Amino acid sequence: MRSTYGQLWREVAAAVGDRVAVTSGERALTYRELEREAARLAGLFRAHGIGRGDTVAIYAYNCPEYLSALFAALTLGAAPAPLNFRSRAGELAGLLAEVQATALVYPRSLADAVTAAADRTEVPELRLRLEVDDDAGARPAVPGAVPFDAPAEEHRPEIPDDGRLLLCTGGTTGRPKAVVWSVADLFEAQQYATYGTLGLPVPGTLEAAIGVASDAGTPHVVVMPLAPFMHGTALFNSMNVLSLGGTVVVLASPRLDAEAAIRLARDQLATRWIIAGDAVARPLLEAVEADAADAGPVLPHLDSVISSGMRLSDDVKARLHALGDVTISDFLASTEGGPYAVAVSGSADDLPARLRLFPGAVVLDAAHQEVQDMPGAVGVLGFRGALPQGYLGDPGRTAETFPVIGGRRHVVPGDYVQVLGEGYVELLGRGSAVVNSGGEKIYPAEVEEALLSHPEVTDAVVLGLPDRRWGEAVTAVVALRAGSAVTAGDLTAHVGRRLAGYKKPKRVVLREQIERSPTGKVDLRALRAQLTSEPG
Structure with a gap:
């Protein structure tokens, strides 16, 4: 099925308008309300000259407004660009320049960094600074900023099929780079994660996808992203759940408050967590275990945990399985594409879980020959499925990371693995490290x-x-x-x-x-x- 998130979400809102789409505990948006807020924001963007081909940078911690702004940008054909909310003024200026931002969405609590960054010469002219009032005390609004909830005429243009989304790399070895995804390609790449993980066939048409979302027999996924939306796994999985007519539970906080997260997960009956390895899982488990009682599990509705971005140890996996009937999917992926492999465990008996290559994933030797069927071989991971277009404004690095091999375009970010046989691999590390x-x-x-x-x-x-x-x-x-x-x-x-x-x-x-x-x-x-x- 070839479509875009904006088009599907608009149609899902028409079909299941009264269902809760996004909640943070204090604020809940039904699908109808989410669609109307996105339409209002699209009108606000248009009034400030933001439209197709522009970039809407989102410099914010997880909050409902994040997804509304994302929806609005996708509606217009503007490229949403999640940025690291922990970036200081100088780092933020570099990110704004990297993604060529023309609009910026941010909470008032981060206004100091925004003000300082906007004054730097490398930052492009921002036609709109959209400020979320996040109860930052007596801090005044930034001069010239527009309130996030400012009134505007709702705007529902025909959604273009050539929209883009920019996702910045982690920048652990230098300045982050913006990876350019075609929204239609991203939608296609995420269809297994959206439907296959629930045992559902991938719908062949937009109408069929709307039918899946509105079908009472479709499992109602209540996802709780506990990694930041700037992390592709958290953002993409939340986008996928909105495509299913599910609910995204947002812990609206600039830092992980593990005890608050557990309370929110329990109150909102969260069925799925999105985390980033041990760094997120350990404090959550400590909060759960401190709250555990002999009367029963603390999180009886939790049935799946998805992790990516860093190591999720077997010790932590065993503790997660102890919460109940929980399936853990530990993905090996990258900002540039994938996923390459996943280690799935249904219980502690499945540990240690081994990484199994995804369809489309390959292991390449120094001559770019495939060796994934040769046990004992060492090579770099590659992927040849739906891929990003490359790095924004960097054709040289794009050609290096996305080589054409045997007439097919691959992504090869540089992760070394050893082939174990029968589709399994062991991660050895990034080549540069x-x-x-x-x-x-x-x-x-x-x-x-x-x-x-x-x-x-x-x-x-x-x-x-x-x-x-x-x-x-x-x-x-x-x-x-x-x-x-x-x-x-x-x-x-x-x-x-x-x-x-x-x-x-x-x-x-x-x-x-x-x-x-x-x-x-x-x-x-x-x-x-x-x-x-x-x-x-």
Whole structure:
């Protein structure tokens, strides 16, 4: 089926208008109300000269207004561009320049960064700054900003089929890049995630898709994205649930309040969580386990957890399964495309869950020959299904990451895996992060896995640092449980009992915690610079 989200959502709203589409606990929007708010915003955008081909940047934490603004931009054929809400003024200015923003949606609590960023010379002229009043105390509105709820004539244009969506990379090794998705291609790429995960056939027409959403027999998915909407997994899965006529439960907060999240999930009968690995799952589990009672499960309606973006450990998966009859789908994907593989577990008995390649995923050797059917082979992951158009304004990098192989366009972001056979692979790490020590290639993910198998380790990052003798020295930054007496030497010995000697960290740095972005990423460039300046 070839369509766009805006067109389908408009039709779903007409079919199931009284059903709740988005709720944050305090504010709920039915499908009819969501569609009307999007139409009002589309009229507001049009009144300020924003339309087809423009970029609407969304610099906000998760909130209902986020999805309304997204819907409005898609309606107009403007490109929505989610931005990292933790970016400071200088970083925000770079992001606005990267996506060529002409409009910006943001909460008043982030007004200082918006004001400072807008004054920088590299930022394009913003025709509209749309400000959400998020009860930021006595903070005044930004001069010239337009209130998010400003009245405007509702506008429902014919929705173009060539709309785009811009998704920025994590920027862990430099300035983030904007990946350009055709909305129609993204819609096609997400059809398995939308329908297949529920055991439903993919509808062949727009009319059939509307029928699925309005059918009383379709499972009512109540999704709770606990990773930020700027994270593709959280955003795309929420968009997919709106296509099904389901409900998106939004924890409207700039940071994860685990106790509030559990209360909201319980009150709204959430059936699905979207998370980003252990960084999100661990505090949620601690809140659940603290609230657990012998009378029954805390979250009886939760039946699925979807994770992507960072490692979800087997220990955490086992604790998630202990919540009830929960299926965990741990995806290996990237901003540039995929998914490449998924590890699915239906209970703790399925652990450790192995990554299985998706249809369309391949493993390529150095000559770009496919080796996914050769057990023991090591290669980089590729994907040849529905793909983004490339990086905005960067044809050179686009050609490098999206090569044409055997006459077919692929995406090859650089993740190394080892082929296990029967469609299974083991993740070794991103090529740019592979450590070359004494001529041996060491994959950080493998060493991190060994470290995380220690019961006192809560997080770990492995990278290579310059070394006169070895070229690069394997270096581990490790977070331990509070009060742990484990030493760096203990951890090195622990790795040595599991891996070859040359893979053992030559340096272990102990920290209370490892700073990660809302998507679970570590700024490796900043960490490498910090560690290089510190005494060994």
